[in-house]
Amino acid sequence: MTYRNTFAAWRDNTPVWLAYTRHAFVQGLGDGTLPHAAFLHYLKQDYVFLIHFSRAWALAITKADTVAEMRLAASTVNGLINEELALHIKTCAEAGIDEATLFATLERQENLAYTRYVLDAGHSGDLLDLLAALAPCIMGYGEIGTHLATTKTSDTYAEWINTYASAEYQKVCHDVGMLIDGAVARRIGDDATTSPRWASLQARFRVATQLEVGFWDMGLDP
Numbered sequence: 001m002t003y004r005n006t007f008a009a010w011r012d013n014t015p016v017w018l019a020y021t022r023h024a025f026v027q028g029l030g031d032g033t034l035p036h037a038a039f040l041h042y043l044k045q046d047y048v049f050l051i052h053f054s055r056a057w058a059l060a061i062t063k064a065d066t067v068a069e070m071r072l073a074a075s076t077v078n079g080l081i082n083e084e085l086a087l088h089i090k091t092c093a094e095a096g097i098d099e100a101t102l103f104a105t106l107e108r109q110e111n112l113a114y115t116r117y118v119l120d121a122g123h124s125g126d127l128l129d130l131l132a133a134l135a136p137c138i139m140g141y142g143e144i145g146t147h148l149a150t151t152k153t154s155d156t157y158a159e160w161i162n163t164y165a166s167a168e169y170q171k172v173c174h175d176v177g178m179l180i181d182g183a184v185a186r187r188i189g190d191d192a193t194t195s196p197r198w199a200s201l202q203a204r205f206r207v208a209t210q211l212e213v214g215f216w217d218m219g220l221d222p
Contacts, residue, residue, distance in 0.1 A: 005181055006177075006180045006181050006184050006192065007135055007139050007177050007180055007181075009193065010132065010135065010201070010202055010205040010206075011139070011205075013202055013206075014202075014205060014206045014209050016206065016209050016210050016213060017140075017209055019213050020136070020140055020209050020212045020213050020216070021140055021143055021144050021147065023213060023216040023217075024216070024220060025038075025042070025216040025217075025219045025220055026144055026148070026216065029148060029152075029157045029160060029161060030148045030151055030152040030153065030154070030157075030161070031152070031153045031154050032153070032154025032155070032156035032157065033154075034156075034157065036095075037222055038219055038220055038222050039157065039160075039219075040091075040092065040095055040097070040222075041219065041222035042218075042219035042222075043088045043091055043092055044088075044092065044097070044102055044105045045105065045107070045108055045111050045215075045218065045219070046088060046215075047085065047088045047089075047092075047102045047103070047105065048102075048103075048105050048107050048111060048115075049111055049114065049115055049215070050080055050081075050084060050085055050088070051103075052115035052116075052118070052119065053080060053115065053118065053134075053137065054077050054080045054081050055119065056115075056118045056119050056122055056130065056133075056134060057073055057076045057077045057080065057134065058073075058077050059119070059122040059123070059130065060073035060076075060122065060127060060130055060131070060134070061073045061074055061077075063122065063126055063127040063130055064127060065127070065186065065187075066186075068182070069127070069179060069182070069183065072175050072176070072178070072179040073179070075172075075175065076138070076172060076175070076176060079168075079169075079172050083168070084163070087159070087160065087163050088102065089102065091159070091160075108218050110211070110214045110215055110217065110218040111215065111218065113211060113214065114208070114211040114212070114214065114215055117133065117207065117208065117211060118130070118133045118134060118208065121133035121204055126187070127183050127187070128183055128184060128187055128188070128197070128201055129200075129201070129204060131179070131180050131183060132201045132202075132204035132205045132208070133204050133205070133207075133208045134176075134208075135176070135180060135205060135208070136205060136208045136209040136212050137208070137212065138172065138173060138176050139173055139176065139177070140209070140212060141164045141169070142164060142169060142170055142172070142173035144164060145161060145162075145163070145164025145165035145166070145169060145170075146164075146165050146170070148161045148164075148165070149161055149162065149165035
């Protein structure tokens with residue numbers, strides 16, 4: 001397999017993918033019509049989400065079979081904690097919301113469902129189960145960022161868009177795509193789609209994508 005072949009196969013066999021990457025929340029980011037209160041509500045929930053998401057990526061280190069897999073997972077944890085969270089902290093601080101308040105945010109049901117699903121995939125399964133549940137968020141935001149960067153009609157949320165369209169974030173997507181392809185080839189072979197495991201991995205990816213749609217829905221309902 002080559003870079004991102006696994007992700008592309010999972011994405012292309014997930015009908016709800018466009019409902020996620022072209023959601024009304026996403027469209028509102030691109031044309032500037034998303035209410036600022038909804039955006040701040042989303043950022044607060046997403047800050048808590050990223051805390052748990054980072055823990056899930058840290059779990060990937062313990063599920064890895066090789067040092068290369070460990071390095072890629074560790075690099076992703078670093079990017080989430082030290083880079084992506086910084087956008088949330090900065091934007092919320094400008095609105096008078098400090099990090100202590102962010103950390104104390106009460107998780108919405110949609111947030112709980114998603115983060116615990118991902119963590120359960122890692123605790124109950126192997127690295128492939130975990131990566132299938134993690135992939136929609138990492139790779140989807142990269143796709144959303146590049147799409148909005150070329151189609152946006154407003155600069156209201158340009159900083160958010162530019163973060164996920166940036167070369168740095170796209171490098172994260174590239175590395176994660178390589179990690180997934182390598183992990184699949186190592187564990188179930190190059191002809192992965194014929195493996196009995198393929199359907200279960202596709203299902204994990206599909207459920208996580210549906211939970212992403214629910215997260216955007218939540219963002220529109222502060």
